[in-house]
Amino acid sequence: EDQVTQSPEALRLQEGESSSLNCSYTVSGLRGLFWYRQDPGKGPEFLFTLYSAGEEKEKERLKATLTKKESFLHITAPKPEDSATYLCAVQAGAGANNLFFGTGTRLTVIP
Amino acid sequence: ETGVTQTPRHLVMGMTNKKSLKCEQHLGHNAMYWYKQSAKKPLELMFVYSLEERVENNSVPSRFSPECPNSSHLFLHLHTLQPEDSALYLCASSMVTNEKLFFGSGTQLSVL
Numbered sequence: 001e002d003q004v005t006q007s008p009e010a011l012r013l014q015e016g017e018s019s020s021l022n023c024s025y026t027v028s029g030l031r032g033l034f035w036y037r038q039d040p041g042k043g044p045e046f047l048f049t050l051y052s053a054g055e056e057k058e059k060e061r062l063k064a065t066l067t068k069k070e071s072f073l074h075i076t077a078p079k080p081e082d083s084a085t086y087l088c089a090v091q092a093g094a095g096a097n098n099l100f101f102g103t104g105t106r107l108t109v110i111p
Numbered sequence: 112e113t114g115v116t117q118t119p120r121h122l123v124m125g126m127t128n129k130k131s132l133k134c135e136q137h138l139g140h141n142a143m144y145w146y147k148q149s150a151k152k153p154l155e156l157m158f159v160y161s162l163e164e165r166v167e168n169n170s171v172p173s174r175f176s177p178e179c180p181n182s183s184h185l186f187l188h189l190h191t192l193q194p195e196d197s198a199l200y201l202c203a204s205s206m207v208t209n210e211k212l213f214f215g216s217g218t219q220l221s222v223l
Binding site: 004032034036041042043044045046049087089091095096097098099100101102103 | 115142144151152153154156159161164166168201202203208209210211212213214215216217
């Protein structure tokens with residue numbers, strides 16, 4: 001059964017304290033892994049797409065990496081404005097009903 | 112106006128009401144989606160309309176009825192809902208199915 005698991009469920013960091021969020025997956029035939037950011041009262045906002053193991057993408061203080069079993073979202077020297085819920089999604093196979101989301105990690109960065 | 116626009120932002124309805132959610136995308140995308148987001152649960156795909164196919168999650172009750180009159184507009188018609196249908200309903204669009212989804216801000220639905 002295709003599955004996506006995110007950990008931790010919630011994370012509190014002091015401003016400047018770097019850390020990583022995890023997205024582990026068990027799917028047959030990964031076609032792509034996506035990271036989204038969701039602020040309260042808003043829809044998810046696209047951050048990155050990763051397609052193959054070893055691939056990395058960066059955007060400001062965020063860096064996403066991918067292995068054959070999991071992806072990490074590294075946050076370097078976070079700021080309070082990085083506080084949000086981060087969602088991971090995995091596309092397993094072609095077709096519109098083959099995109100699976102995790103439950104997200106709620107990140108709080110304290111000034 | 113740009114992006115994906117959803118209306119209304121909030122909706123409170125009784126179990127016997129009929130209402131519709133509206134979504135409009137100004138991005139020239141070819142696929143549009145309805146997702147349900149409940150607390151501590153993964154986003155649940157409800158319906159997808161694209162140039163290639165119309166996909167329906169078989170677990171979605173018939174009290175939810177989608178309508179896609181053209182590639183820019185998507186509706187979700189609601190009737191005789193249950194309290195457990197209370198959730199955030201998100202519309203999304205993409206150029207290619209399941210690639211880089213753009214989401215609206217959602218409709219927060221409460222069923223009394």
